[in-house]
Amino acid sequence: MMGERCESSRGERxxxxxxxxxxxxxxxxxxxxxxxxxxxxxLNNLSPIKPVKPVxxxxxxxxxxxxxxxxxxxxxxxxxxxxxxxxxxxxxxxxSKPEFSSNDGNKVDPNxxxxxxxxEHKESNPDANCEKASESPYVxxxxxxxFAETLSCEMDIVGSGLSGxxxxxxxxxxxxxxxxxxxxxxxxxxxxLGNTGGNCWDSLxxxxxxxxIFESPxxxxxxxxxxxxxxxxxxxxxxxxxxQSFGAAACGERGNAAENMPSQPEEGIGMxxxxxxxxxxxxxxxxxxxxxxxxxxxxxxxxxxxxxxxDSPLLLTNSDGNASSDKQIAxxxxxxxxxxxxxxxxxxxxxxxxxxxxxxxxRLLIGSSSSAHFPPPTTSQDLLSSYLxxxxxxxFESLLLEDHSRESGYIANEDINPSSPKKRRRKSEQxxxxxxxxxxxxxxxxxxxxxxxxxxxxxxxxxxxxxxxxFNKPVHEETVLATRKQIESRNPLAFAPKVIRTSDSVSxxxxxxxxxxxxxxxxxxxxxxxxxxxLKKYCECYQGGVGCSINCRCEGCKNAFGxxxxxxxxxxxxxxxxxxxxxxxxxxxxxxxxxxxxxDDLDQSAPSKKRPPRAYVPPTSSSSSSYSGFGAxxxxxxxxxxxxxxxxxxxxxxxxxxSPIKASSPNRKRVTPPQTLTGLRSSRKLVLQSIxxxxxxxxxx
DNA sequence: GAGTTTGAAACT
DNA sequence: CAGTTTCAAACTC
Numbered sequence: 001m002m003g004e005r006c007e008s009s010r011g012e013r014x015x016x017x018x019x020x021x022x023x024x025x026x027x028x029x030x031x032x033x034x035x036x037x038x039x040x041x042x043l044n045n046l047s048p049i050k051p052v053k054p055v056x057x058x059x060x061x062x063x064x065x066x067x068x069x070x071x072x073x074x075x076x077x078x079x080x081x082x083x084x085x086x087x088x089x090x091x092x093x094x095x096s097k098p099e100f101s102s103n104d105g106n107k108v109d110p111n112x113x114x115x116x117x118x119x120e121h122k123e124s125n126p127d128a129n130c131e132k133a134s135e136s137p138y139v140x141x142x143x144x145x146x147f148a149e150t151l152s153c154e155m156d157i158v159g160s161g162l163s164g165x166x167x168x169x170x171x172x173x174x175x176x177x178x179x180x181x182x183x184x185x186x187x188x189x190x191x192x193l194g195n196t197g198g199n200c201w202d203s204l205x206x207x208x209x210x211x212x213i214f215e216s217p218x219x220x221x222x223x224x225x226x227x228x229x230x231x232x233x234x235x236x237x238x239x240x241x242x243x244q245s246f247g248a249a250a251c252g253e254r255g256n257a258a259e260n261m262p263s264q265p266e267e268g269i270g271m272x273x274x275x276x277x278x279x280x281x282x283x284x285x286x287x288x289x290x291x292x293x294x295x296x297x298x299x300x301x302x303x304x305x306x307x308x309x310x311d312s313p314l315l316l317t318n319s320d321g322n323a324s325s326d327k328q329i330a331x332x333x334x335x336x337x338x339x340x341x342x343x344x345x346x347x348x349x350x351x352x353x354x355x356x357x358x359x360x361x362x363r364l365l366i367g368s369s370s371s372a373h374f375p376p377p378t379t380s381q382d383l384l385s386s387y388l389x390x391x392x393x394x395x396f397e398s399l400l401l402e403d404h405s406r407e408s409g410y411i412a413n414e415d416i417n418p419s420s421p422k423k424r425r426r427k428s429e430q431x432x433x434x435x436x437x438x439x440x441x442x443x444x445x446x447x448x449x450x451x452x453x454x455x456x457x458x459x460x461x462x463x464x465x466x467x468x469x470x471f472n473k474p475v476h477e478e479t480v481l482a483t484r485k486q487i488e489s490r491n492p493l494a495f496a497p498k499v500i501r502t503s504d505s506v507s508x509x510x511x512x513x514x515x516x517x518x519x520x521x522x523x524x525x526x527x528x529x530x531x532x533x534x535l536k537k538y539c540e541c542y543q544g545g546v547g548c549s550i551n552c553r554c555e556g557c558k559n560a561f562g563x564x565x566x567x568x569x570x571x572x573x574x575x576x577x578x579x580x581x582x583x584x585x586x587x588x589x590x591x592x593x594x595x596x597x598x599x600d601d602l603d604q605s606a607p608s609k610k611r612p613p614r615a616y617v618p619p620t621s622s623s624s625s626s627y628s629g630f631g632a633x634x635x636x637x638x639x640x641x642x643x644x645x646x647x648x649x650x651x652x653x654x655x656x657x658x659s660p661i662k663a664s665s666p667n668r669k670r671v672t673p674p675q676t677l678t679g680l681r682s683s684r685k686l687v688l689q690s691i692x693x694x695x696x697x698x699x700x701x
Numbered sequence: 702g703a704g705t706t707t708g709a710a711a712c713t
Numbered sequence: 714c715a716g717t718t719t720c721a722a723a724c725t726c
Contacts, residue, residue, distance in 0.1 A: 444720065450710055451720045490711090528708065537723055538707045 439465040447472035448483045450494060455480075458495050526552030526564075534559035 440447060440454045440461060447455050447470040454461045454472055460480070461472040471479050487494045526549060527534060527541045534557045537543040541552060547562015548554055557564040 440721080442721065445710095449720080451722090453722080456710095487710095494710095530708075532707065532723095536707080538709090540709080543723095 440467050441465070442467040442470065444468075446470060448480065450487065455484075456495065526550075527554050528552070529554040529557070533557065534564075 440452045442449075442452045442465075445451045445455075447461050447465070447467045450456045452461070452467070452472060454465060454467075460474055461467055461470045471483075473480075484495070527539045529539045529552075532538040532542075534542050534548050534552070534554050539548075539554070539559065541548045541554075542559055542561065545561055548557045548559040548564040549562070550564060552564045554564055
């Protein structure tokens with residue numbers, strides 16, 4: 001019967017491996033099926049295996065709910081990485097392997113939502129000690145693989161330190177080491193264990209190692225291993241620990257790290273054990289946030305890993321039998337989240353942010369701002385993240401102003417359910433984090449056009465949306481994807497942020513001559529305003545908080561952040577000759593906004609009578625630590641209006657130069673290559689260099 | 702809350 | 714490619 005279970009689960013996983021057919025619901029169903037099955041009940045009664053609350057597969061835009069997917073923008077490189085990883089992991093858990101032919105009845109499907117007590121398992125398995133010898137290095141090697149792959153992905157995206165190739169080589173090295181250990185492990189199993197039990201345990205680890213809270217004696221034995229993979233892993237871990245210690249020390253005012261470390265030594269060790277992976281995964285998680293939404297298709301494979309292994313409630317307790325909390329589950333999720341990177345332009349931009357961040361700060365990207373779904377900083381790595389944030393390095397997200405401004409309302413604030421769209425809007429405009437409360441109000445577009453802010457932002461509509469006949473929901477995934485694809489075919493940058501802006505705070509931190517960066521350099525394209533004078537939020541430039549540039553075709557531009565003609569934003573200096581009250585108000589707003597922004601770092605309350613454009617809401621003091629990464633409301637960027645006009649534009653947005661993306665701008669808005677990029681510093685160059693990672697839509701079709 | 706204005710997006 | 718229509722947000726009253 002147990003063998004059948006293994007077979008069954010394998011078959012199911014193979015099905016799940018088919019992207020088109022692997023869905024969250026299937027995962028949920030499979031988990032539920034297992035838990036509801038008599039077999040599960042039987043196991044539950046006979047063994048220390050305990051059910052764990054299944055992970056809820058919600059329909060919200062929870063990044064953990066949606067696997068990343070190879071959307072049309074998915075990077076081939078990453079895809080290959082993911083693929084190789086997938087295959088490797090799959091083979092490791094291949095039931096056809098000798099250990100899977102075990103007659104032992106204690107086989108447990110990796111996909112099952114169970115908690116397994118390691119000690120109990122060992123007791124039931126007289127060869128556990130032998131298994132310890134063979135398995136530990138394997139586990140470590142798995143970690144090495146996970147980490148190295150994560151590193152590869154991260155480095156690939158970040159573009160700093162190691163090149164993608166180098167990182168990949170690291171990953172390959174790790175894989176080689178892993179294979180070596182795997183071979184040894186197999187031999188050991190064959191020699192010592194033969195066909196006896198406990199081998200499904202190996203498969204469990206193979207499939208779920210990244211999820212395990214694993215600090216059993218085996219893991220400790222792992223630390224004693226001398227295999228190169230383990231050594232590699234250890235060195236990396238130590239390095240990161242050092243950084244974390246540094247971060248914790250630097251965050252002394254927030255409480256020392258020790259205070260925030262778990263009281264349970266085991267837990268603490270486990271945390272450290274998992275730190276490297278988690279830290280990277282933190283970054284990736286944040287990055288994933290935005291694009292997860294439409295990534296269903298590509299997420300299937302990931303679902304197989306994430307859903308069946310990582311996101312499954314499968315847990316291993318440590319030797320003390322301490323059940324790991326859900327929190328730990330989240331922490332233990334590995335950095336393989338990189339698979340979720342770069343699914344779409346938004347993601348790429350997230351990656352850009354990260355690139356910019358790492359390249360400018362010269363620091364390894366460790367940790368990220370915590371997600372709203374994640375616990376507040378209570379661990380050393382969280383402290384480190386906080387440190388980074390407080391150091392002004394909180395701006396992976398800050399680059400994504402437009403994304404922020406749009407997305408911030410869609411993901412994080414699901415607790416607001418105003419009675420009417422306008423109330424909702426008003427409420428969002430009045431609330432402290434009001435900007436994050438926006439929801440769409442579409443009536444005719446079915447939320448399948450760029451008119452819909454949710455759709456345009458790459459997120460599903462959520463309940464608080466007041467849209468009518470909305471199709472922008474997970475249940476209409478195929479429609480959404482098809483529509484999105486269609487739109488992207490028309491304009492590959494349709495879902496790109498309308499305004500790209502680097503982080504002022506970062507610039508300040510790194511000493512960038514911020515004033516030398518024209519606001520227009522961040523334009524995706526210019527506005528086309530006729531009547532608003534670019535002084536109202538009708539104007540995308542104004543709304544985005546950047547000045548107009550020659551890319552704009554606006555008439556009578558009075559953009560407070562920089563006029564098209566390149567003149568300084570006179571509105572900011574009070575010399576605007578307003579033609580009417582409206583424009584005057586706008587100018588006042590702009591002044592207020594400017595004041596608010598320039599004092600942002602000191603006083604994060606906007607003194608303006610009206611709320612500034614939502615993209616510029618000064619962050620609350622707590623936002624940096626509580627806001628959730630890219631998709632979920634990045635702390636409003638610390639910014640200043642850019643007073644210089646100009647016509648610089650990122651390469652990739654310009655659609656020229658080395659970018660594979662040709663922006664066929666609707667309305668034929670000029671999307672021209674920058675005439676000069678002299679103002680771009682090295683960090684920005686790195687950002688641009690990473691753009692070619694975005695495969696054009698055409699290349700994927 | 703209803704109605705108007707606006708400009709992006711979509712369409713022809 | 715230019716003109717027109719549609720659309721939903723922004724805005725006003």
